[in-house]
Each structure stands twice: as C-alpha cells, then as structure tokens.
Amino acid sequence: xxxxxxxxxxxxxxxxxxxxxxxxxxxxxxxxxxxxxxxxxxxxxxxxxxxxxxxxxxxxxxxxxxxxxxxxxxxxxxxxxxxxxxxxxxxxxxxxxxxxxxxxxxxxxxxxxxxxxxxxxxxxxxxxxxxxxxxxxxxxxxxxxxxxxxxxxxxxxxxxxxxxxxxxxxxxxxxxxxxxxxxxxxxxxxxxxxxxxxxxxxxxxxxxxxxxxxxxxxxxxxxxxxxxxxxxxxxxxxxxxxxxxxxxxxxxxxxxxxxxxxxxxxxxxxxxxxxxxxxxxxxxxxxxxxxxxxxxxxxxxxxxxxxxxxxxxxxxxxxxxxxxxxxxxxxxxxxxxxxxxxxxxxxxxxxxxxxxxxxxxxxxxxxxxxxxxxxxxxxxxxxxxxxxxxxxxxxxxxxxxxxxxxxxxxxxxxxxxxxxxxxxxxxxxxxxxxxxxxxxxxxxxxxxxxxxxxxxxxxxxxxxxxxxxxxxxxxxxxxxxxxxxxxxxxxxxxxxxxxxxxxxxxxxxxxxxxxxxxxxxxxxxxxxxxxxxxxxxxxxxxxxxxxxxxxxxxxxxxxxxx
DNA sequence: AACAAGTCCAACCGCGCGGAC
DNA sequence: GGTCCGCGCGGTTGGACTTGT
Numbered sequence: 001x002x003x004x005x006x007x008x009x010x011x012x013x014x015x016x017x018x019x020x021x022x023x024x025x026x027x028x029x030x031x032x033x034x035x036x037x038x039x040x041x042x043x044x045x046x047x048x049x050x051x052x053x054x055x056x057x058x059x060x061x062x063x064x065x066x067x068x069x070x071x072x073x074x075x076x077x078x079x080x081x082x083x084x085x086x087x088x089x090x091x092x093x094x095x096x097x098x099x100x101x102x103x104x105x106x107x108x109x110x111x112x113x114x115x116x117x118x119x120x121x122x123x124x125x126x127x128x129x130x131x132x133x134x135x136x137x138x139x140x141x142x143x144x145x146x147x148x149x150x151x152x153x154x155x156x157x158x159x160x161x162x163x164x165x166x167x168x169x170x171x172x173x174x175x176x177x178x179x180x181x182x183x184x185x186x187x188x189x190x191x192x193x194x195x196x197x198x199x200x201x202x203x204x205x206x207x208x209x210x211x212x213x214x215x216x217x218x219x220x221x222x223x224x225x226x227x228x229x230x231x232x233x234x235x236x237x238x239x240x241x242x243x244x245x246x247x248x249x250x251x252x253x254x255x256x257x258x259x260x261x262x263x264x265x266x267x268x269x270x271x272x273x274x275x276x277x278x279x280x281x282x283x284x285x286x287x288x289x290x291x292x293x294x295x296x297x298x299x300x301x302x303x304x305x306x307x308x309x310x311x312x313x314x315x316x317x318x319x320x321x322x323x324x325x326x327x328x329x330x331x332x333x334x335x336x337x338x339x340x341x342x343x344x345x346x347x348x349x350x351x352x353x354x355x356x357x358x359x360x361x362x363x364x365x366x367x368x369x370x371x372x373x374x375x376x377x378x379x380x381x382x383x384x385x386x387x388x389x390x391x392x393x394x395x396x397x398x399x400x401x402x403x404x405x406x407x408x409x410x411x412x413x414x415x416x417x418x419x420x421x422x423x424x425x426x427x428x429x430x431x432x433x434x435x436x437x438x439x440x441x442x443x444x445x446x447x448x449x450x451x452x453x454x455x456x457x458x459x460x461x462x463x464x465x466x467x468x469x470x471x472x473x474x475x476x477x478x479x480x481x482x483x484x485x486x487x488x489x490x491x492x493x494x495x496x497x498x499x500x501x502x503x504x505x506x507x508x509x510x511x512x513x514x515x516x517x518x519x520x521x522x523x524x525x526x527x528x529x530x531x532x533x534x535x536x537x538x539x540x541x542x543x544x545x546x547x548x549x550x551x552x553x554x555x556x557x558x559x560x561x562x
Numbered sequence: 563a564a565c566a567a568g569t570c571c572a573a574c575c576g577c578g579c580g581g582a583c
Numbered sequence: 584g585g586t587c588c589g590c591g592c593g594g595t596t597g598g599a600c601t602t603g604t
Contacts, residue, residue: 040572040598062589078590079573114592129593130571137569 037071041080045070049077050085058086083124090122094131102128107151 037045052068058081061074070077083089094102098120105116111132113125120128139146 038574060589074589075575075591076573082591083572111593125592126572133594134570 036065036073036076038076041072041084045072046080046085049081053081053085079126083126088122089124094123094127098123099131102131103147104151104154106132107147107154 041049048068048070049064049072052064052070056063056067058078061078061081064070064074064077065072072080101120102116105119109115111129113129113132116128117123117125136146
C-alpha cells in the first residue's frame with residue numbers, strides 16, 4: 001500500500017494548503033480553483049471517504065470533494081473506494097482457483113478487467129489487471145503463449161457454440177462476456193493475410209495449438225503490447241525449457257505450444273510481420289532470415305489451418321476490439337474436442353507428461369505452483385530441462401530405441417532444433433522448417449549439400465510430390481543423429497492422429513487433401529489440391545511441403561516447377 | 563553491504579460511453 | 584442534434600519492495 005509517503009501530513013489538506021502549490025508537492029490539479037491532491041492516499045483521507053460513502057452511498061464522486069473536504073477528484077475517490085476501501089474486498093494474492101479463473105476469463109473476454117472482476121468476488125479490475133500483466137511478462141520471458149490450450153479451446157468452443165446458436169446478441173446475462181467473444185481479429189491481420197495469401201504455405205501439420213499459440217500471442221492489445229518482445233527476450237533454450245510453465249491452475253498438464261516452423265522464405269517473414277503488425281525484431285538483413293521471425297510464422301498457420309479465410313472473420317467480428325483468442329475462425333474440428341488428438345505439441349506434451357521408458361521425466365506431477373507463478377515457472381522449467389536431458393540421453397543411446405522413444409525424442413528435438421538451430425547462418429531459407437529436414441534427415445546427416453536440402457525445402461513455386469519413405473530413414477538412422485528428429489517419422493513429430501476430419505482422423509493423403517481443400521474454400525482449396533497432387537500449373541503456388549508432417553505415409557519432397 | 567535488476571501494485575491519465583440538458 | 588458532465592474502463596507510470604549478484 002502506499003499510505004506511507006504522506007502519512008506524516010496525514011490529514012486532509014486545508015483549503016489553504018490545497019490551494020497553495022508549495023504545500024502539495026505531490027502534484028495535483030486545480031478544479032474550480034481548488035487544487036486537488038494527488039498521489040498516495042493517507043489513512044485520514046480514507047476515513048473521510050469511507051465516512052462519506054457511508055452517508056451518501058457510492059456514486060456522485062465529484063460531490064465528494066465538494067461535500068467532504070476531501071481534496072481529491074471524484075475519479076480518484078471512486079478508484080480509491082473501489083480498489084481499497086469498499087467492503088468485502090479480498091486482499092492478498094490470488095488463489096489457485098482465482099488464477100485459473102482469470103486465465104479462463106481472459107481467454108473469453110480479453111482485457112475486460114471489469115467484467116472479469118465481476119466473476120471474481122472481492123477482486124478488483126485493477127488487481128486482475130496487475131496480475132495479468134505480471135503473468136504476461138513472465139510468460140513473455142519464458143516465451144510462452146498466454147493460454148494453456150485447454151483454455152483456448154474451451155473459450156473457442158464456447159464462442160462458436162454461442163455464435164452458431166445466435167446467442168451473441170442481446171445476451172445481458174452473466175454470459176454477457178460472450179458478446180465480447182467475437183474473437184475479432186484486427187483487420188490488419190486479415191488484410192495481411194489477404195496480402196500474403198499467395199506466399200503463405202499451407203502447413204497443416206502444424207498444430208492448431210501452435211496456431212492458437214500465435215493467435216493467443218496476438219490477442220488484443222497483447223498483440224501490440226506484448227507480442228513484440230516474446231522471442232528476443234529469452235534465450236532460445238531458455239524459452240524452450242520454460243515453455244510449459246505459468247499456466248495457473250494447470251500445473252504440469254500444460255500443453256506446450258512450441259512455435260512452429262518457418263515456412264516462409266525470402267522476404268515472406270518480413271512481409272508477414274508487417275502485415276500482422278507484429279514487432280518482432282527481425283533481422284534487418286533479409287538474406288539471413290531472422291530466426292526469431294518464425295514466431296510470426298505461426299500466423300501463417302493461422303491461415304494454414306484453412307479455417308481462416310483470407311477475408312474477414314465470418315462470425316462474430318463486429319468491431320475491432322481485440323479478443324483474447326484470435327482463432328475464432330479456426331476450425332474446431334481440426335483439433336476437435338477436448339479428447340481430440342493433439343497435434344505436434346501434443347506429442348511434445350505427451351513426451352513431457354508421459355513417463356518415459358526410463359521414467360526420468362514426469363511433468364504431470366502437481367506443480368508447486370501454489371506459491372505463485374514464479375514457482376510454477378521454475379518447476380516446469382526444471383521439468384522441461386530434465387526432459388531435454390532425458391531426450392539427449394536417449395538420442396545418444398544408439399540401441400533399443402522404441403518408436404515411442406523416437407517419437408518422444410523427436411518431438412522434443414523439434415523444439416530444440418527450432419530454437420537452437422535457427423541460428424544457422426548457412427541455411428538459405430533462414431531456418432525454415434527445411435532446416436529441420438536438412439538437419440534431421442539422413443541426407444543432412446550424411447552431409448547433404450544445400451542443393452539437397454533444397455529438395456525438401458518449401459519453396460514457393462515448387463510443387464510437392466510424395467515419395468516413398470526412404471528405407472534408409474529408419475529409427476536406427478535417426479538414432480545416429482544427435483538431438484534431431486526424423487522427418488520420416490511423422491508420428492515422431494505429430495501426435496499419431498492429429499487431424500480430425502469430420503468424425504475420423506485423417507491419415508489418407510487424399511482425404512487430407514480434400515479436407516484441407518474444403519477448409520480453404522473454393523479458390524484456395526482448388527489451388528491446394530492442384531499443388532498437393534502435383535497438377536498445379538501455377539508457378540506461385542503454395543509450398544505444401546508438409547505431407548511428411550501431416551502424418552502422411554510419404555516424405556514430401558519438393559522440386560521446382562519448370 | 564552495496565548495487566542492480568526484477569517484481570508488485572497503487573494511482574493516475576486519457577478515452578469513450580451514456581444520460582441529462 | 585449538439586454539448587456537457589459523470590462515470591467506468593483500460594493502459595501506463597512510478598515508487599516501494601524483493602531478489603540476485
């Protein structure tokens with residue numbers, strides 16, 4: 001509290017004092033010739049305000065100054081009362097339940113602190129806001145998304161159900177916040193998407209969670225206020241290792257939302273960044289492809305979900321208010337119900353959560369987060385760190401590697417590769433997903449050239465063709481690589497059934513293609529199908545180099561179109 | 563012990579909304 | 584319809600406190 005500074009000159013200033021600037025050195029504004037006091041409240045002022053409210057009730061705050069001799073502006077009085085003096089205020093740190101509720105509410109409402117406070121009896125909007133901002137900072141430092149996927153998904157579900165049922169209008173009940181659940185996405189995003197759709201690659205293997213991660217980061221004011229410094233603040237490894245922390249109330253269950261891969265090339269990332277209005281500090285040198293920029297690429301996955309049209313949101317976006325969850329347009333079906341398969345990140349999470357064969361890591365254990373966010377962060381950072389070590393051990397052990405091991409280590413290695421290998425200055429694509437390919441596949445393991453790498457790189461204007469899995473690309477081979485995933489083990493990257501299409505999970509490339517095409521809509525969908533089937537004549541097609549990531553039974557290689 | 567960095571939080575400021583005139 | 588005013592909200596600031604070096 002800040003009753004300390006002025007406690008000495010405790011009492012309310014007399015009119016003479018107030019009107020004398022020399023007395024009030026804490027600043028203040030003159031209203032009707034009366035200089036109003038600013039700064040911390042004294043206990044005497046509090047007492048006066050309490051007494052006044054007892055007599056006159058809340059409201060008419062500007063009358064306080066007139067009637068009580070309290071030389072505070074009405075605004076200040078209202079704030080003081082609402083945040084500190086009114087009865088039934090709950091003081092102290094937030095409980096675990098409250099923290100979880102805040103996360104959920106924020107996922108639904110965005111920065112609607114007052115609305116959130118209405119759901120947290122005894123808590124003020126200011127408290128919630130401060131808590132959230134603190135949380136934001138921590139998560140930023142940890143390179144984490146704002147929400148656990150569960151929360152994101154739940155909010156999305158509610159949003160869509162409300163939208164589809166037409167409840168979105170006129171609902172003044174306790175679900176009024178749903179009105180704010182339009183999950184509007186800034187026009188700039190869609191404009192950017194529109195502008196870049198030609199260069200955006202459909203990357204269906206990238207999880208919707210990853211997409212949501214991006215979108216979460218782009219949430220509302222957070223987009224401009226917080227998103228900008230996510231990547232650069234923390235060392236890549238640190239971000240990785242901390243990346244499951246700080247989900248209040250979610251402990252170790254937190255699904256990691258690892259960033260996805262840079263499927264852009266050339267100047268695309270910068271375009272996207274500009275289009276998205278993001279302020280990721282991009283490498284000014286366009287030839288080196290800022291590694292950090294891949295965080296932006298998640299935005300491409302927003303589009304790549306096929307759920308974002310290249311136009312404005314089709315539902316709910318009524319105003320430009322930024323919601324917490326920007327993926328309202330994402331197709332729930334793609335990552336489905338709560339029990340639906342979780343994509344890539346689920347795999348990572350599965351590794352983290354599931355007791356590995358060696359039983360080395362178990363992050364699903366209750367986090368000692370009761371002591372606060374920092375504890376949770378530390379705990380889960382340790383967990384991830386342990387997981388990583390475990391993975392390294394496994395990858396260095398060339399014998400008796402089970403598919404599960406491969407999946408686990410691969411999944412984790414994705415992240416490592418992403419974060420740690422993005423600094424590869426040799427990559428002509430600036431650490432696109434192809435870096436992973438080149439580094440993880442036997443090609444690269446045997447010292448593939450850049451040209452060879454290019455065969456799997458996701459160039460625009462390249463067509464995709466599927467080839468049988470190289471028999472040499474076996475788990476054994478993969479074991480030989482250190483800390484790198486095997487692209488030929490799609491399941492190693494992705495949850496085995498990551499894409500839900502309708503009521504079934506898509507594994508058939510044809511079905512996948514159709515599914516994607518349907519999601520993309522007519523034009524883009526057709527384009528995609530052409531590209532995916534290698535029939536496209538467009539030289540500016542999509543870089544669908546993702547079939548291997550799609551859990552398709554083939555490794556996608558890309559050759560340049562004539 | 564001293565300093566720096568990080569964290570927390572109360573309070574202020576500007577803006578927008580809605581009602582009264 | 585336009586203006587004023589009260590009010591609420593969200594963003595930001597600055598100081599106190601804590602933690603790390």
